[in-house]
Amino acid sequence: MDSFYKNKIARAWWWKIIAIVCLVYTCYYGFIGEVPAMVVLHETIRNLYFHVTMWMAMMLLMLINAIYSIKYLSSLNRYHDIVAEESGKMAMVFAAAGLITGMVWANYTWGAPWTNDPQLNGTAATILMYAAYFILRNAIPDENKKAKVASVYAIFAFVMMFVFIMVIPKMYNSLHPGKGGNPGFNKYDLDSNMRMVFYPAVIGWCLLGTWLMSLKVRIRRIKEITEEN
Amino acid sequence: MSFTRKVAQLVLLEARLEWKNKQSITALLIYSLASIFVTYLAFQQTIDLTTWNSLFWLIMLFASTNAIAKSFLQDSKGLQLYYYSMLSPKHLILSKIIYNLILLSGLSLVNFFIFQLIFPISIDQTAQYLLSILLGSIGLSTVLTMVAGIVSKANNNAALLAILGFPLLFPLLSIIIQCSMNAINGFDWMVNQQLFIVLISLNLITVLLSYLLFPYLWRE
Numbered sequence: 084m085d086s087f088y089k090n091k092i093a094r095a096w097w098w099k100i101i102a103i104v105c106l107v108y109t110c111y112y113g114f115i116g117e118v119p120a121m122v123v124l125h126e127t128i129r130n131l132y133f134h135v136t137m138w139m140a141m142m143l144l145m146l147i148n149a150i151y152s153i154k155y156l157s158s159l160n161r162y163h164d165i166v167a168e169e170s171g172k173m174a175m176v177f178a179a180a181g182l183i184t185g186m187v188w189a190n191y192t193w194g195a196p197w198t199n200d201p202q203l204n205g206t207a208a209t210i211l212m213y214a215a216y217f218i219l220r221n222a223i224p225d226e227n228k229k230a231k232v233a234s235v236y237a238i239f240a241f242v243m244m245f246v247f248i249m250v251i252p253k254m255y256n257s258l259h260p261g262k263g264g265n266p267g268f269n270k271y272d273l274d275s276n277m278r279m280v281f282y283p284a285v286i287g288w289c290l291l292g293t294w295l296m297s298l299k300v301r302i303r304r305i306k307e308i309t310e311e312n
Numbered sequence: 313m314s315f316t317r318k319v320a321q322l323v324l325l326e327a328r329l330e331w332k333n334k335q336s337i338t339a340l341l342i343y344s345l346a347s348i349f350v351t352y353l354a355f356q357q358t359i360d361l362t363t364w365n366s367l368f369w370l371i372m373l374f375a376s377t378n379a380i381a382k383s384f385l386q387d388s389k390g391l392q393l394y395y396y397s398m399l400s401p402k403h404l405i406l407s408k409i410i411y412n413l414i415l416l417s418g419l420s421l422v423n424f425f426i427f428q429l430i431f432p433i434s435i436d437q438t439a440q441y442l443l444s445i446l447l448g449s450i451g452l453s454t455v456l457t458m459v460a461g462i463v464s465k466a467n468n469n470a471a472l473l474a475i476l477g478f479p480l481l482f483p484l485l486s487i488i489i490q491c492s493m494n495a496i497n498g499f500d501w502m503v504n505q506q507l508f509i510v511l512i513s514l515n516l517i518t519v520l521l522s523y524l525l526f527p528y529l530w531r532e
Contacts, residue, residue, distance in 0.1 A: 156528050204486070211479040218475055222466040232465045235525045239458065240480060242521060246514060247483040254510070 093297045098290055105287030109136075112280045130188045131277065132284040137181030139285050140292040144174035145213075147296070149241035152234035164230035165303055166296075167237060168220065171213055173296040177288075178210050205248035212240045315403070322399070322407030323414075330415075336382065337415075344375040344423050352430050359431050365493050368427055369485060372448065373478075375423065376416050380456040381473050383408055384464035401530035405461065405522055412453035420445045436498025444492040447511045451484040454515065458522040461529050487511055 092098070113132040151167035154160070185203075186196040197203060219236055223229040330337055351367050359367075395404060424445060435441050459477040466472055491507040 204482070208479050208482040211482075215476045215479055219462070219466060219472065222472060228465060231528060232462055235529055236459075236462055236476065238525060239521055242517060243480045243483055246517070250510070251483055251486065254506070 093301070099294055102287055102290035102294055105283040106291060109280060109284040109287055113284065116280055117276045127188055127192055128277075130184060132280055134181060134184040134188060136281075136284045136288040137177050137184060140288040141174050141177040141181060143289045144170045144177060144292050144296065145209075145241060145244065147293070148174060148237055152237040152241075155230060155234045156238075159227075159231075161226070161230065164234065166300055167234065169299040169303070170296045171216055171237065173292055173299070175210070175213055175217075176295075177292055178206070178213070182206060182210070201252040201254075202248065205244075205252060208247050209244045212244055216240060318399075318403050319407045319410065322403060323411045326407060326411040327414075340375065340379050340419065341422065343378055344371060344419065345426065347371050347374065348423065348426055348430060355431075361433060361496050362493065364427070364431055364433055365489060365496055368423065369448070369489055369492070371427075372416075372420055372423060372452070373481065373485065375419060376449075376452045376456060377474055377477060379415055379419060380412055380453065380460050381470055383412060383457060384460050396530075401527040402523060404530070405457070405526040408461075409454050409457045409519065409522065412457050413450055416449040416453045417446060420449050433496070435496050437495040437501075440495035440501065440504055441492055443508070444488055444495055444511075447508070447515060448484070448488040448492075450515045451488070451511070451518065452481065454518040454522055455480050455484065458518070458526065461522075461526055465529060484511075484514060487514070 109132050113129055118126065118128050147170040148167050151163045151170065155163040155167060185206075189198065190196045216233060216237055220229055220233045223232060348371060351371070355363070355367075424441075456473070456477050459473055459480065462476060463472045487507055487510055491504055491511065494504050494507070
């Protein structure tokens with residue numbers, strides 16, 4: 084537990100400033116900035132800054148979840164388990180946000196909020212996996228046992244999730260922009276104007292997710308201290 | 313004793329325990345027979361190839377969940393303690409996976425023939441279909457055995473196996489259904505080759521993960 088207080092990065096302020104600056108910049112230029120005119124996509128291409136970036140933040144948080152689960156299994160330090168749990172929760176929040184922004188966008192672009200697309204199915208599976216992770220956590224009353232069993236499941240789930248959303252969609256055609264011959268924002272047509280907003284947006288949302296996660300970990304710590312006294 | 317011999321002996325032990333108590337294996341057969349018959353009543357023989365294939369794998373999914381649910385359940389407390397003192401967890405998980413693999417391959421072959429009997433269809437590439445059944449059984453047995461191990465630490469709640477296991481099986485099932493559909497439609501080996509390679513590597517990953525992670529579950 085004490086290692087958290089020695090963790091200077093969680094308490095440092097500089098990366099939180101970067102997060103705020105990036106997000107304000109994203110929100111301003113995301114709506115005002117120039118975007119290339121493309122068939123089908125038109126102005127909805129701006130969803131790139133708010134939808135795709137949600138997935139990036141979610142993937143980062145899931146990676147943190149998996150890394151801290153591995154760390155817990157090798158160290159049995161409870162702090163690692165708390166970080167794993169909170170990053171899993173925050174990943175679910177970003178998954179929900181990514182799903183909603185994607186469904187609103189798809190409703191106007193594809194004409195339906197849900198289609199049988201490998202990437203959508205992968206997302207649904209991922210959300211179910213992490214929901215199952217929390218059900219498993221709640222099913223075990225003993226703290227140490229819970230942490231251990233949940234870590235094992237989280238590592239297993241992360242690998243499966245990786246296969247499902249990174250490998251399988253490559254094998255099929257997708258409706259998503261830039262895939263299966265659809266116009267999109269891959270490296271050939273993502274112009275430099277959009278890149279100037281997209282990269283800061285990714286950094287901003289990822290940092291925001293990490294920041295929220297670290298705040299929740301600190302709240303847990305404060306609760307534990309107040310309960311001890 | 314060498315590693316393989318130890319695992320082989322454990323598989324034999326598992327089989328003997330199962331054989332001593334024949335009712336569980338009979339129950340499993342009747343479970344899948346009953347579910348096939350329910351689908352027969354529901355569909356009244358008008359069934360196309362895609363539905364045939366999907367139904368087959370759905371029934372396999374539920375039957376194997378049922379089959380594997382008891383794989384850690386039936387070990388009594390005394391037997392578990394005995395295992396704990398005598399064995400390394402790596403032997404145990406491998407032997408359980410291999411035993412469940414044999415069980416599921418047998419079950420899926422039986423299911424396959426009954427399915428063919430009730431809903432006769434012609435499969436163009438039977439060898440490919442059988443290979444996909446084998447690979448599917450490996451995947452199902454590995455993932456579900458590992459999850460059954462996890463569930464056994466969570467008060468053996470039976471519903472938990474399905475909740476935890478199904479999402480992990482989505483990647484496997486989506487590839488396997490595609491793969492076996494290609495076999496029914498009689499595509500050439502070349503078409504399915506990529507899918508088979510993905511399946512084999514997926515199975516390798518899951519076996520490796522269970523092998524590495526199970527010891528942590530064991531020593532709680």
